[in-house]
Amino acid sequence: MINLHQETAAVAAWPTDERLRALQRIIPRARVDDALAQTGRDRTHCQRLPGWFMIALGLFSRDAYRQIFRCLQVFRPGGIPGRSTLCEARKRLGVAPLRALAAQVVALLGRPETPGAxxxxxxxxxxxxxxxxxxxxxxxxxxxxxxxxxxxxxxxxxxxxxxxxxxxxxxxxxxxxxxxxxxxxxxxxxxxxxxxxxxxxxxxxxxxxxxxxxxxxxxxxxxxxxxxxxxxxxxxxxxxx
Structure with a gap:
């Protein structure tokens, strides 16, 4: 039986750079942009909020919103929005882009040599x-x-x-x-x-x-x-x- 708490805790224990590489490899920026455009959120969501911020909330489940934003924007200049700003931007983004993104990227990965697959x-x-x-x-x-x-x-x-x-x-x-x-x-x-x-x-x-x-x-x-x-x-x- 699946244990999300254990699996989330295991991912949260990874080093920050390793989690960022996993995010960028599994969910490319182009897929995020496609999901935003498909659901009409490409012009309405907060421009300073990366489209994959919501996905990062899962990978960085033990970190504060502002710390997650800092990790995603590490190479970009500018300040970090307040927590309330990030919360409002998350609400405006809504669930539709995430549903569209999941339809694009979620796939079966097991191969004949994968144990239990x-x-x-x-x-x-x-x-x-x-x-x-x-x-x-x-x-x-x-x-x-x-x-x-x-x-x-x-x-x-x-x-x-x-x-x-x-x-x-x-x-x-x-x-x-x-x-x-x-x-x-x-x-x-x-x-x-x-x-x-x-x-x-x-x-x-x-x-x-x-x-x-x-x-x-x-x-x-x-x-x-x-x-x-x-x-x-x-x-x-x-x-x-």
């Missing part, structure tokens, strides 16, 4: 579910809900994420974000849309319910050609690699 000639895919905190705003609480006990509500609203990922490379290929009240079983058919042939989907025991098998069959169709393996190990040692 293939099983008997078929690419392995895993369905993972997890919960993430989101910003503590009234809009997020209305849309996604907030956990809590009978005595007190949780500190943050939360979203439930169901992801289709490649275990061999840890690439999160497709994902669906719903309210905290949503059940993974009812979410599964949407992100589990695989290409026609050559894939093995590794799922947890919760997905063995007959109702889910019927939903999966309707979503996949009779000619899908995709095999499903049920994993009863928690966590599955194969997926942990």
């Amino acid at each position: 293939f099983y008997r000639g078929m690419r392995t895919m895993a369905i993972d579910g997890f919960v993430l905190n989101v910003a503590d705003t009234p809009a997020n609480e209305r849309a996604f809900g907030r956990p809590g006990s009978g005595r007190a509500p949780g500190a943050f609203p939360q979203v439930r994420v169901l992801a289709l990922r490649e275990p061999g490379s840890h690439v999160m290929w497709k994902w669906l974000i719903k309210s905290l009240r949503s059940a993974e079983i009812t979410m599964a058919p949407s992100p589990a849309t695989l290409p026609a042939t050559g894939y093995v989907a590794v799922v947890g025991s919760a997905f063995s319910h007959p109702r889910h098998r019927q939903r999966r069959a309707r979503a996949s169709g009779p000619s899908a050609g995709t095999h499903h393996l049920q994993s009863r190990l928690h966590p599955d040692p194969t997926l942990a690699r």
Whole structure:
């Protein structure tokens, strides 16, 4: 099962220059510019804010906004905007460019020699579910809900994420974000849309319910050609690699 906190912490421990090189290699500036133009944000977002600032927030998750901006602008003259300016620029940028950028750059990376990427000639895919905190705003609480006990509500609203990922490379290929009240079983058919042939989907025991098998069959169709393996190990040692 995926552990975003551990993986994010591992990336955050990389040296700054190594994270910057990874950002520029995986997400070229041209792709960022294309996503901004495609969504009409090329003229409306803050000109001093690099389009990949939001991506850098993930790579530099332990650093302050102004420190991240300083890392991205290391060779450019000029001052550093205040945190409030960067926050407002991030809000104006919105989610649309990031969605367009993800469609361009997210791809499966596993090769036949990659450990855990293939099983008997078929690419392995895993369905993972997890919960993430989101910003503590009234809009997020209305849309996604907030956990809590009978005595007190949780500190943050939360979203439930169901992801289709490649275990061999840890690439999160497709994902669906719903309210905290949503059940993974009812979410599964949407992100589990695989290409026609050559894939093995590794799922947890919760997905063995007959109702889910019927939903999966309707979503996949009779000619899908995709095999499903049920994993009863928690966590599955194969997926942990």
